[in-house]
Amino acid sequence: MTPHPGPPAALLKPVVIIGPMAAGKSFLGMWMADLFGYTFIDADQVIVSRHGSIQEIFVEHGEERFRELERDTICDLLGEHRPPPHDVHANASGTDSGALVLSVGGGAPMHPDIAQALADTVVVYLKTDLETVLPRITGTFTRPMLRPDPRRRWTELYEQRRPTFERLADITLDVPGRPIQDIAIELNNRLLHWEENA
Ligand SMILES: Nc1ncnc2c1ncn2[C@@H]1O[C@H](COP(=O)(O)OP(=O)(O)O)[C@@H](O)[C@H]1O
Ligand SMILES: O=C(O)C1=C[C@@H](OP(=O)(O)O)[C@@H](O)[C@H](O)C1
Numbered sequence: 064m065t066p067h068p069g070p071p072a073a074l075l076k077p078v079v080i081i082g083p084m085a086a087g088k089s090f091l092g093m094w095m096a097d098l099f100g101y102t103f104i105d106a107d108q109v110i111v112s113r114h115g116s117i118q119e120i121f122v123e124h125g126e127e128r129f130r131e132l133e134r135d136t137i138c139d140l141l142g143e144h145r146p147p148p149h150d151v152h153a154n155a156s157g158t159d160s161g162a163l164v165l166s167v168g169g170g171a172p173m174h175p176d177i178a179q180a181l182a183d184t185v186v187v188y189l190k191t192d193l194e195t196v197l198p199r200i201t202g203t204f205t206r207p208m209l210r211p212d213p214r215r216r217w218t219e220l221y222e223q224r225r226p227t228f229e230r231l232a233d234i235t236l237d238v239p240g241r242p243i244q245d246i247a248i249e250l251n252n253r254l255l256h257w258e259e260n261a
């Protein structure tokens with residue numbers, strides 16, 4: 064028995080989750096799949112499966128190469144899931160381009176090609192704060208952009224990127240202090256409402 068309504072049947076646009084590192088973008092995508100049956104793809108996982116670990120890409124080829132791979136991967140994924148023009152019923156089954164949730168890395172929306180590709184999606188911005196993410200970013204070394212001082216780097220990068228997140232956002236979710244299930248339920252409800260108003 065499903066305790067909640069499923070994804071909006073006619074949601075044609077992919078849903079893309081953006082926001083700063085460790086906000087819970089990938090975690091929320093997984094929960095949207097588990098709770099409501101959305102198809103979930105994490106762009107960083109696709110990059111890793113195609114090119115090796117993010118850490119290795121940064122060390123061996125540098126940030127610039129990572130940003131190219133990120134751009135190519137996200138634009139490919141969004142291209143594959145674009146609804147066909149003028150065929151509003153094509154994805155009513157909730158498969159293919161319907162009800163896709165894509166989480167992307169914190170820096171992805173800064174690339175102009177990615178920002179442009181997001182114009183055709185429902186962009187969900189996870190707004191958070193240092194206090195909430197601090198336990199998640201200290202003592203872990205999986206995010207090269209946070210070196211050498213995670214607290215300082217996270218804050219700097221969020222300040223730089225915040226205006227872009229705000230500009231691109233269709234839906235903003237305030238996440239500090241909230242269980243992931245609550246955030247997922249709010250997002251699904253807002254997407255149902257979004258579709259009604261589309
Ligand atoms: N709302 C939440 N409540 C509790 N823990 C969370 C929440 N959101 C994220 N987390 C924790 O933070 C970790 C990092 O989240 P993640 O989704 O990888 O962040 P992002 O993809 O935004 O960098 C998750 O693995 C999870 O343990
Ligand atoms: O903000 C960034 O520049 C990055 C964020 C990471 O993803 P998460 O935001 O999912 O941690 C990952 O793409 C890479 O380490 C770079």
Ligand SMILES: [Mg+2]
Pocket residue numbers: 088089090107166167168
């Ligand atoms: Mg992530």
